[in-house]
Amino acid sequence: MTTSYERQEEKQVEQLEGFAENVADKYHDSVDKIGMLETVVQAESGNGNNDISLNKKESIVLIRDNIAAA
Secondary structure, eight states: OOOHHHHHHHHHHHHHHHHHHHHHHHHHHHHHHHHHHHHHHHHHHTOTTSSOOOOHHHHHHHHHHHHHTO
């Protein structure tokens, strides 16, 4: 027989796991969006070999903002 404390712990673990999955999904969505943006920037530049792409700081900000929205 489980105690109310154990049930509460199990519920908290489930909530944290759900939150972690949501954050991971947001991260992967952000990475996909960054890839698409880089593709658009390269296409707009007229040459995929140009050195125009999102820098690391811009990428990190986009990921952080999407995770914060989770």
